Amino acid sequence: MLESTTSRLLEEFRSGDRRACGRLVSVVENEGRGAAEVLSELYPLTGRAFRVGITGPPGVGKSTLVEKLARLCRDQDRSVGIVAVDPTSPFSGGAILGDRVRMPSLFTDPGVFIRSMASRGGLGGLAMRTREACDVLDAFGYDFIIIETVGVGQIELDIASTAHSTVVVLVPESGDAIQMMKAGLMEIGELFCVNKSDRQGADRLALAIESMLGLRSSQDGWKPPVVKTVGTSGEGVDALLAALERHRSYLVESDLMSARRKFRVRVEIKELVEEKLKQKIWSRPEVDARLAGLVDEVMSESSTPYRAAAALLEFIRADSREEV
Ligand SMILES: Nc1nc2c(ncn2[C@@H]2O[C@H](COP(=O)(O)OP(=O)(O)OP(=O)(O)O)[C@@H](O)[C@H]2O)c(=O)[nH]1
Ligand SMILES: [Mg+2]
Structure with a gap:
């Protein structure tokens, strides 16, 4: 759901208000709340x-x-x-x-x-x-x-x-x-x-x-x-x-124009998914705690970053399964 200020902004944008355009550029630039929704609304244009x-x-x-x-x-x-x-x-x-x-x-x-x-x-x-x-x-x-x-x-x-x-x-x-x-x-x-x-x-x-x-x-x-x-x-x-x-x-x-657009859309979707995944993973306190433990293991030379990464991936996988 769009916040009411954002939907008002979009309305002004659609009516050709340049200030609204500038403010929407700022919204996406700062990746502020509502940026994904705003961009999705604008995409068809x-x-x-x-x-x-x-x-x-x-x-x-x-x-x-x-x-x-x-x-x-x-x-x-x-x-x-x-x-x-x-x-x-x-x-x-x-x-x-x-x-x-x-x-x-x-x-x-x-x-x-x-x-x-x-x-x-x-x-x-x-x-x-x-x-x-x-x-x-x-x-x-x-x-x-x-x-x-x-x-x-x-x-x-x-x-x-x-x-x-x-x-x-x-x-x-x-x-x-x-x-x-x-x-x-x-x-x-x-x-x-x-x-x-x-x-x-x-x-x-x-x-x-x-x-x-x-x-x-x-x-x-x-x-x-x-x-x-x-x-x-x-x-x-x-x-x-x-x-x-x-x-x-x-x-x-x-026909390169449309081929490139297709390629860009593909890249864009991948980037958006990666961004979401990253956010999802690193925002979990339990993942963060496990990471801290693994860092200590590497520092005390009982592990390597490679083994730590493999262990963390396994932890994230197990943890997500429990969530489902
Ligand atoms: N002699 C001469 N000077 C030029 C020409 N075009 C630009 N300049 C000068 O080159 C300097 C740099 O110009 P900018 O347009 O700021 O260059 P820029 O590539 O945008 O610079 P950055 O954004 O800082 O990388 C300015 O002093 C311009 O006046 C030209 O065709 N001939
Ligand atoms: Mg310049």
């Missing part, structure tokens, strides 16, 4: 937005590009949702302040929603919360959703997989192509953007990326385009948007 991931090393100009992309979309009368994910900063407010300075025109536009999400000390669940925040924006009716993430690590990979198209942004001074390959950037990019093309070495980098991509085995027949941009002036951003649109058409026409 999702699936219309085009979700674009923008990733790359720190300072390459991602936010600058996001602002320019968002403005272009606004010129075409499309509404834009932006989720900036900052896994490194424990200060969510700081990230927002930074982007307020970098994206001034967007903060006053009613057709744009911006939210910064920080890890608050732990990475756990960040990718899931990002996806859920995007679901809320999608359900609200934002046409174009941009997810900005820094660098590449597991968390970015997870977040990238929630996007339809992932743009990897690099700059002439990013280093050579081999380094990028090592960083895992080549694998996740469906589009590559050489930003700060006003600087020397942009052509060289674009060529290096293209030859790297030539070596990359393509699983789905899409050849990632390399687009040169100057984020500060907006040069090339229209070409970037056009390339994104081509990728979207490609996904739809090749």
Whole structure:
């Protein structure tokens, strides 16, 4: 059952109240009570937005590009949702302040929603919360959703997989192509953007990326385009948007869009089950007590973490059988 405040919020959300949308994003972001019910209610409304991931090393100009992309979309009368994910900063407010300075025109536009999400000390669940925040924006009716993430690590990979198209942004001074390959950037990019093309070495980098991509085995027949941009002036951003649109058409026409959605749904269900199971297991005081005993055994060298884990699993199994 939904609490009355939550159902009122949902009603306001459905009537197009932007503040209600912001509050629902906060609800899922904080995994507050009612988040699962809210998301379940909103789910049928999702699936219309085009979700674009923008990733790359720190300072390459991602936010600058996001602002320019968002403005272009606004010129075409499309509404834009932006989720900036900052896994490194424990200060969510700081990230927002930074982007307020970098994206001034967007903060006053009613057709744009911006939210910064920080890890608050732990990475756990960040990718899931990002996806859920995007679901809320999608359900609200934002046409174009941009997810900005820094660098590449597991968390970015997870977040990238929630996007339809992932743009990897690099700059002439990013280093050579081999380094990028090592960083895992080549694998996740469906589009590559050489930003700060006003600087020397942009052509060289674009060529290096293209030859790297030539070596990359393509699983789905899409050849990632390399687009040169100057984020500060907006040069090339229209070409970037056009390339994104081509990728979207490609996904739809090749049926990859629905295949990916199917895959995401599968992942989502598994994650939700795992989350529930974890909660169920670790919230039991008797499991906690047994765990404490096993830790002591390992510490006194009468057991090993492996034997302890096996014993705990057995305990949990026996304990759940009694419960049934
Ligand atoms: N010369 C030049 N500077 C640029 C360009 N694009 C962005 N910048 C500058 O690069 C700096 C970093 O830009 P951001 O957009 O904040 O970069 P970011 O990738 O979002 O940074 P993080 O989110 O901190 O990782 C700013 O000072 C921008 O003005 C460009 O095309 N050329
Ligand atoms: Mg940024």
